[in-house]
Amino acid sequence: MSADTxxxxxxxxxxxxxxxxxxxxxxxxxxDLRRIWVVSGPxxxxxxxxxxxxxxxxxxxxxxxTARYFLANDMMPRYPLKTARTTYVQLWHGTPLKRIGFDVxxxxxxxxxxxxxxxxxxxRRWDHLVSPNRFSTDKFRQAFRYxxxxxxxxxxxxxxxxxxxxxxxxxxxxxDLGLTPDTRAVLYTxxxxxxxxxxxxxxxxxxxxxxxxLAGLPENTVLLFRFHHLVAAASPVPRxxxxxxxxxxxxIQALYLAADAMVTDYSSTMFDFAITGRPMVFFTYDLKxxxxxxxxxxxxxxxxxxxxxxxxxxxxxxxxxxEEAVGRQHANAYEAFRTRYCHLDDGQASDRLIESIFEx
Numbered sequence: 001m002s003a004d005t006x007x008x009x010x011x012x013x014x015x016x017x018x019x020x021x022x023x024x025x026x027x028x029x030x031x032d033l034r035r036i037w038v039v040s041g042p043x044x045x046x047x048x049x050x051x052x053x054x055x056x057x058x059x060x061x062x063x064x065x066t067a068r069y070f071l072a073n074d075m076m077p078r079y080p081l082k083t084a085r086t087t088y089v090q091l092w093h094g095t096p097l098k099r100i101g102f103d104v105x106x107x108x109x110x111x112x113x114x115x116x117x118x119x120x121x122x123x124r125r126w127d128h129l130v131s132p133n134r135f136s137t138d139k140f141r142q143a144f145r146y147x148x149x150x151x152x153x154x155x156x157x158x159x160x161x162x163x164x165x166x167x168x169x170x171x172x173x174x175x176d177l178g179l180t181p182d183t184r185a186v187l188y189t190x191x192x193x194x195x196x197x198x199x200x201x202x203x204x205x206x207x208x209x210x211x212x213x214l215a216g217l218p219e220n221t222v223l224l225f226r227f228h229h230l231v232a233a234a235s236p237v238p239r240x241x242x243x244x245x246x247x248x249x250x251x252i253q254a255l256y257l258a259a260d261a262m263v264t265d266y267s268s269t270m271f272d273f274a275i276t277g278r279p280m281v282f283f284t285y286d287l288k289x290x291x292x293x294x295x296x297x298x299x300x301x302x303x304x305x306x307x308x309x310x311x312x313x314x315x316x317x318x319x320x321x322x323e324e325a326v327g328r329q330h331a332n333a334y335e336a337f338r339t340r341y342c343h344l345d346d347g348q349a350s351d352r353l354i355e356s357i358f359e360x
Contacts, residue, residue, distance in 0.1 A: 008022070011229060015046055082125045098266050186259065224259065261280065307326065
């Protein structure tokens with residue numbers, strides 16, 4: 001076994017999220033470590049100082065089986081046998097509003113039973129679970145029935161949002177997206193619906209009525225559509241000169257920085273975007289069904305949301321048009337939200353992880 005090998009996997013072969021943040025910080029703090037990235041294919045862009053291995057190939061299973069460290073934000077593949085010599089760090093992928101793991105009593109998506117069995121097996125292999133805040137630590141232990149080591153250190157992926165290069169990255173991403181300095185970019189990040197995987201997903205109301213929404217907003221407003229990766233392929237983004245499809249963008253943190261405001265629903269993007277302090281609007285057109293039938297929540301979103309909850313595209317347009325007034329109205333709720341869920345987002349989570357895990 002290579003004592004200096006670290007294998008990273010994010011979203012089944014992307015170069016993204018907390019594994020990416022840790023990898024890039026290791027390049028600075030621990031250049032002696034050999035870093036290997038799992039990719040979905042040859043078209044995934046990687047830095048020159050890391051190696052690649054294609055997912056589900058013989059070399060892939062060998063790399064995982066012989067690594068000193070394995071870091072992932074989703075489940076390890078079902079086949080490799082993890083030995084006691086490999087440290088498996090589960091970085092997970094969000095503060096939970098909606099119920100997760102074994103707290104979902106009657107999951108309605110295809111393959112839910114298989115997923116539950118795989119998750120239970122994966123949890124038994126975790127050596128450490130990273131938590132972004134105290135709230136998540138309690139919910140993770142409950143939802144995963146996990147009694148092992150929890151590193152309550154914040155999410156490495158969010159270090160960039162308060163880092164010294166945030167302004168430069170914002171400029172670069174906006175330029176890449178064709179956004180001028182006076183463009184007002186509104187990022188839309190709906191979560192996926194469990195029942196969408198059982199058939200054709202229901203039309204997204206904002207996508208269906210984007211013409212009406214944009215007609216009620218200033219000409220410099222552009223919508224950035226970021227559908228969840230589980231349903232992006234089946235969720236067409238409307239063709240419009242003031243709409244950008246960013247579902248395939250590899251780095252959502254960069255999109256947070258590029259955006260001037262965000263519209264979401266029940267997605268954990270709300271917790272990450274709150275670090276920026278920029279306005280949020282919650283387009284909760286199916287709140288009752290999602291909360292009471294599909295998934296269930298860990299807290300009352302209507303009481304804690306750091307922005308208005310709207311249920312129609314007309315209300316959404318009005319909230320976006322009155323951004324300053326909405327911001328003043330929800331300022332106290334926003335500050336309380338940041339205090340509860342963003343207290344560890346100081347740009348140092350990657351350093352804390354490296355100090356905790358990697359042997360000198």
